[in-house]
Amino acid sequence: MDELIQKGKQAxxxxxxxxxxxxxKKNGALMQAAKLIIEKADYILSENQKDLNNANTNNVKGSxxxxxxxxxxxxxxxxxxxxxxxxxxxxxxxxxxxxxRPNGLQIGQIRxxxxxxxxxxxxxxxxxxxxxxxxxKTGNAVILRGGKEAIHSNMAxxxxxxxxxxxxxxxxxxxxxxxxxxxxxxxxxxxxxxxxDVLIPRGGAGLIKTVVENSRVPVLETGIGNxxxxxxxxxxxxxxxxxxxxxxxxxxxxxxxxxSLLIHEAVAEKILPPLCQELKSxxxxxxGDQKVCDLVPFSNNATPEDWGTEYLDLIxxxxxVSSLDEAISHISxxxxxxxxxxxxxxxxxxxxxxxxxxxxxxxxxASTRFTDGFExxxxxxxxxxxxxxxxxxxxxxxxxxxxxxxxxGDGQIRP
Amino acid sequence: MDELIQKGKQAxxxxxxxxxxxxxKKNGALMQAAKLIIEKADYILSENQKDLNNANTNNVKGSxxxxxxxxxxxxxxxxxxxxxxxxxxxxxxxxxxxxxRPNGLQIGQIRxxxxxxxxxxxxxxxxxxxxxxxxxKTGNAVILRGGKEAIHSNMAxxxxxxxxxxxxxxxxxxxxxxxxxxxxxxxxxxxxxxxxDVLIPRGGAGLIKTVVENSRVPVLETGIGNxxxxxxxxxxxxxxxxxxxxxxxxxxxxxxxxxSLLIHEAVAEKILPPLCQELKSxxxxxxGDQKVCDLVPFSNNATPEDWGTEYLDLIxxxxxVSSLDEAISHISxxxxxxxxxxxxxxxxxxxxxxxxxxxxxxxxxASTRFTDGFExxxxxxxxxxxxxxxxxxxxxxxxxxxxxxxxxGDGQIRP
Numbered sequence: 001m002d003e004l005i006q007k008g009k010q011a012x013x014x015x016x017x018x019x020x021x022x023x024x025k026k027n028g029a030l031m032q033a034a035k036l037i038i039e040k041a042d043y044i045l046s047e048n049q050k051d052l053n054n055a056n057t058n059n060v061k062g063s064x065x066x067x068x069x070x071x072x073x074x075x076x077x078x079x080x081x082x083x084x085x086x087x088x089x090x091x092x093x094x095x096x097x098x099x100x101r102p103n104g105l106q107i108g109q110i111r112x113x114x115x116x117x118x119x120x121x122x123x124x125x126x127x128x129x130x131x132x133x134x135x136x137k138t139g140n141a142v143i144l145r146g147g148k149e150a151i152h153s154n155m156a157x158x159x160x161x162x163x164x165x166x167x168x169x170x171x172x173x174x175x176x177x178x179x180x181x182x183x184x185x186x187x188x189x190x191x192x193x194x195x196x197d198v199l200i201p202r203g204g205a206g207l208i209k210t211v212v213e214n215s216r217v218p219v220l221e222t223g224i225g226n227x228x229x230x231x232x233x234x235x236x237x238x239x240x241x242x243x244x245x246x247x248x249x250x251x252x253x254x255x256x257x258x259x260s261l262l263i264h265e266a267v268a269e270k271i272l273p274p275l276c277q278e279l280k281s282x283x284x285x286x287x288g289d290q291k292v293c294d295l296v297p298f299s300n301n302a303t304p305e306d307w308g309t310e311y312l313d314l315i316x317x318x319x320x321v322s323s324l325d326e327a328i329s330h331i332s333x334x335x336x337x338x339x340x341x342x343x344x345x346x347x348x349x350x351x352x353x354x355x356x357x358x359x360x361x362x363x364x365x366a367s368t369r370f371t372d373g374f375e376x377x378x379x380x381x382x383x384x385x386x387x388x389x390x391x392x393x394x395x396x397x398x399x400x401x402x403x404x405x406x407x408x409g410d411g412q413i414r415p
Numbered sequence: 416m417d418e419l420i421q422k423g424k425q426a427x428x429x430x431x432x433x434x435x436x437x438x439x440k441k442n443g444a445l446m447q448a449a450k451l452i453i454e455k456a457d458y459i460l461s462e463n464q465k466d467l468n469n470a471n472t473n474n475v476k477g478s479x480x481x482x483x484x485x486x487x488x489x490x491x492x493x494x495x496x497x498x499x500x501x502x503x504x505x506x507x508x509x510x511x512x513x514x515x516r517p518n519g520l521q522i523g524q525i526r527x528x529x530x531x532x533x534x535x536x537x538x539x540x541x542x543x544x545x546x547x548x549x550x551x552k553t554g555n556a557v558i559l560r561g562g563k564e565a566i567h568s569n570m571a572x573x574x575x576x577x578x579x580x581x582x583x584x585x586x587x588x589x590x591x592x593x594x595x596x597x598x599x600x601x602x603x604x605x606x607x608x609x610x611x612d613v614l615i616p617r618g619g620a621g622l623i624k625t626v627v628e629n630s631r632v633p634v635l636e637t638g639i640g641n642x643x644x645x646x647x648x649x650x651x652x653x654x655x656x657x658x659x660x661x662x663x664x665x666x667x668x669x670x671x672x673x674x675s676l677l678i679h680e681a682v683a684e685k686i687l688p689p690l691c692q693e694l695k696s697x698x699x700x701x702x703g704d705q706k707v708c709d710l711v712p713f714s715n716n717a718t719p720e721d722w723g724t725e726y727l728d729l730i731x732x733x734x735x736v737s738s739l740d741e742a743i744s745h746i747s748x749x750x751x752x753x754x755x756x757x758x759x760x761x762x763x764x765x766x767x768x769x770x771x772x773x774x775x776x777x778x779x780x781a782s783t784r785f786t787d788g789f790e791x792x793x794x795x796x797x798x799x800x801x802x803x804x805x806x807x808x809x810x811x812x813x814x815x816x817x818x819x820x821x822x823x824g825d826g827q828i829r830p
Contacts, residue, residue: 016747020771099792105781107791114803115773193627197803212608216628218804239826246828332431354821356435358530366520366824375829376522376820377514388529388612388817389633390805402803405791406769409781411654413661414790 001188004143007176008195011116011141014173018139019113021170023090026136030086033164034079037129040160041075047156048125055149067124068150078129078157085133088379091397092139106408111401113139115197118189120145120211122203125153132161132175134382138400141174143196145189148181155179190215197402202383205310220391220399222383225255225338226310227368230327230353232344233266239365240343241275246367247341249282253312255384256339256371260307260317262327265291268320272296276318284314291320307334324349328356335359337386339368360386360393416603419558422591423610426531426556429588433554434528436585438505441551445501448579449494452544455575456490462571463540470564482539483565493544493572500548503794506812507554521823526816528554530612533604535560535626537618540568547576547590549797553815556589558611560604563596570594605630612817617798620725635806635814637798640670640753641725642783645742645768647759648681654780655758656690661782662756664697668727670799671754671776671786675722675732677742680706683735687711691733699729706735722749739764743771750774752801754783775801775808 037044048070055065091111098108117140121127128144135142146154154177162172178185190199193216200220201211212219229247231240247258263272268291276286276296286292287306288299299318306317307330321327331340341363342353350364361371371394373381378396385391391399452459463485470480506526513523532555536542543559550557561569569592577587593600605614608631615635616626627634644662646655662673678687683706691701691711701707702721703714714733721732722745736742746755756778757768765779776786786809788796793811800806806814 016771016773019773101790101792105785105790109808112773213631218633218802220804236826242826242828250829356431358431358434358527359819361820361822363822364824366822366827367829369829370520370822370827371820375516377516387633389635392818393524393820403807404774405776405786405808407776407778407781407785409779411651411657412781412785413657414665414782414784 001180001184003178003180004185004188004192005195007143007178008116008192010173011143011176012195014171015113015115015141017171018136018141018174019092021139023092025168025170026090026139027086029136029165029168029170030082030133032168033129033132033161034082034086036160036164037075037079037082037157041072044075044153044156044160045070045072047152050152051150060149064123064149068153070125070153074126078126081126081130082133085137085380088137088397090137091401096403103412104410105412108406108408109403110406111398112404114400114402116141116143116195117400118143118145118192118196118199118217120186120189120199120201120203120207121147122207123147123149125150125157127202128154128157128177129161131382134380134397134400136174138397140400141176143176143178143189145178145185146181151179151181187214190217193217200383220383220385220395221387222385222395223255223338224310224336224386225257225384226259226308226334226336227256227339227341228260228262228331228335229258229341229343229368230262230321230331231264231267231271232324232342232346232349233264234346234349235264235267235343236345237267237271240271241278243341243343243365243367244275245278245282247369248279248284248316249314250367250369252314255310256368257312258316258341258368259310260319260334262319262321262330264327265320265322268292269295272318279316282314284316286316286318288318289320292318310336324352328353331357338384339363339371341366341368360384416595416599418593418595419600419603419607420610422558422593423531423607425588426558426591427610429586430528430530430556432586433551433556433589434507436554438507440583440585441505441554442501444551444580444583444585445497445548447583448544448547448576449497449501451575451579452490452494452497452572456487459490459568459571459575460485460487462567465567466565475564479538479564483568485540485568489541493541496541496545497548500552500795503552503812505552506816511818518827519825520827523821523823524818525821526813527819529815529817531556531558531610532815533558533560533607533611533614533632535601535604535614535616535618535622536562537622538562538564540565540572542617543569543572543592544576546797549795549812549815551589553812555815556591558591558593558604560593560600561596566594566596602629605632608632615798635798635800635810636802637800637810638670638753639725639751639801640672640799641674641723641749641751642671642754642756643675643677643746643750644673644756644758644783645677645736645746646679646682646686647739647757647761647764648679649761649764650679650682650758651760652682652686655686656693658756658758658780658782659690660693660697662784663694663699663731664729665782665784667729670725671783672727673731673756673783674725675734675749677734677736677745679742680735680737683707684710687733694731697729699731701731701733703733704735707733725751739767743768746772753799754778754786756781756783775799
């Protein structure tokens with residue numbers, strides 16, 4: 001697709017300049033962009049209104065319209081986000097190691113930008129500014145391909161950011177938006193390996209699967225979380241109930257929410273009735289195995305499918321297990337390697353769970369809801385990686401960088 | 416393909432055990448394998464003879480037959496390689512960071528195995544043992560798919576290693592060899608994303624390109640190197656000549672050898688004649704631009720294609736440039752991001768080259784031949800990455816690992 005190739009070339013060109021920008025220069029542009037987002041609020045909101053009108057015409061469902069809607073408060077939060085990223089440490093240029101070899105060569109490893117980052121996302125215009133901030137701070141150019149529902153909002157935000165870049169004398173191709181929002185532009189992006197150094201899909205499981213299976217560009221896979229909490233026989237049941245309720249109900253629509261609860265049979269009878277009562281009062285539907293159904297009259301029967309389902313909703317599958325081994329094995333079979341928690345007061349059980357469960361984040365006695373770049377103290381987040389290459393878990397600024405070896409010699413040759 | 420799916424399942428199962436093995440246990444198995452490689456030399460060599468006979472029948476060319484050939488000396492060197500890896504530090508379990516958050520959560524990042532590694536390689540049986548050693552030491556299971564030319568040798572080496580694993584009570588599926596060496600098994604491996612965590616192609620540019628373009632499994636791209644050396648106007652010409660000759664002729668068939676030489680016009684007249692004379696005496700064919708041809712009567716004319724060619728042979732393209740900018744821009748256009756060197760005594764030129772040239776390894780005043788895991792002090796090498804995700808430059812043990820967050824709580828929930 002010509003649009004993508006053109007944008008790819010421009011991004012590569014811009015990336016060369018971006019890689020060499022000083023931290024001050026990058027921060028200046030972020031502050032300028034924050035300022036303009038507020039100054040040009042009327043323009044952005046009127047463009048956003050076009051998307052809202054189209055959504056209305058096309059009978060887009062309410063929750064999606066809500067994610068699409070901008071208002072002055074949301075613009076302020078977008079601007080604040082840009083300023084926050086300006087305040088974070090610049091990872092570029094950081095020396096990771098510097099060693100002298102026996103032959104006198106001094107070999108250093110330093111942090112450098114990835115180059116050009118592609119992001120395919122769904123209808124959330126705030127992602128547009130967020131992604132730009134993280135990419136600029138790390139010296140990367142970004143090509144954004146958002147959903148068609150938000151195209152007017154995204155174009156407006158990108159235009160305002162480009163104005164800010166222009167004012168700061170930074171190449172405006174640091175951020176580019178793909179205007180074709182058809183399937184073909186997503187496909188073209190996955191084949192743009194000549195220009196893109198990485199592709200990040202942000203959205204539902206279907207989008208991520210498509211990108212992983214079809215992309216020639218290396219992918220940073222984000223976000224499918226079939227997260228478990230295991231309440232061990234030695235758990236403090238008071239803590240366990242609080243943790244389980246929090247993990248399920250604090251924000252059920254996100255990837256670090258608990259989808260499945262495992263309970264040791266030794267404590268099932270004691271904790272299940274009060275826990276399920278509390279969950280029910282918070283409108284959570286329970287889908288349990290036979291033992292759960294026996295103890296909790298309002299539980300529905302879980303089907304084999306339930307164990308592998310990321311509901312992203314107020315639904316919880318519950319299974320009673322006979323041992324820590326069974327819990328670990330169940331998680332190994334059905335987990336997606338995102339966030340898994342054990343509630344226990346037993347030292348060995350905690351250690352075994354931490355080391356044997358293969359996931360990006362493994363918890364003892366805490367809610368899985370903490371898997372998040374801000375909660376981890378990164379000050380930013382581009383998504384949560386569930387793959388094992390390059391980055392695993394919450395991805396902040398560092399995860400948007402690569403490294404490079406620089407070698408100082410004085411005439412060394414291989415003998 | 417059933418063979419691959421079966422092997423994938425078995426590798427995943429084995430990987431769970433491997434991830435939990437102690438360093439002592441892994442080292443014991445490596446030492447045992449080294450011992451058996453020597454003890455069973457007759458068996459391995461007789462199997463190797465079958466491959467050599469087939470190569471003979473099929474008129475395989477001499478250099479390939481040489482890479483295929485094993486003898487007692489080469490087996491000793493394979494055994495020594497296994498022992499060397501046993502002596503390296505175990506990266507698994509290393510704590511990369513451990514921080515206490517304001518809410519009391521203690522968040523640590525630790526090094527863990529990747530899981531299951533797939534390697535597609537061409538006809539070098541020593542890779543079989545090498546790859547196994549690095550994968551076992553890092554707690555990974557490995558599925559090897561070697562070339563058909565070496566199938567008997569590879570099967571013999573794998574059998575001996577599996578015997579060693581068996582003796583040490585480690586799952587023999589830690590190493591598996593794909594017996595189908597047809598194209599279809601390579602294709603099936605690229606689609607094995609359910610079981611493989613990473614796929615590493617080791618071989619020529621064609622193999623690597625095919626894998627990058629078709630693999631659903633995340634790829635660690637290795638080794639295409641169109642490496643340059645730039646002799647700046649302020650270069651010490653004696654050093655420059657030594658470095659250029661070493662980079663070209665020390666081992667022309669490998670990826671960190673220099674393929675193209677750039678010379679500042681201010682020093683071209685002085686250095687080109689003696690340098691090219693020395694190269695000629697070492698049987699290097701020169702392909703130069705017009706200025707080079709004017710100064711060096713035995714130079715051939717370089718075609719535009721030459722600038723982008725990785726010869727892997729005693730051929731060198733030479734171009735005279737008018738500035739550091741032109742050199743950097745030429746490298747940006749034709750380089751493959753592997754290893755690039757400048758020879759200069761000028762501080763600013765050195766700094767600009769180090770920071771503006773986008774490659775895995777950038778040198779000042781040294782031969783590009785140093786881009787190598789052993790020369791960098793890693794004690795091992797699985798290949799040299801020219802991609803930016805996960806690993807860049809020589810890859811040792813650490814590059815075969817992932818990370819995992821472990822979080823110690825005492826009942827924390829998201830407020």
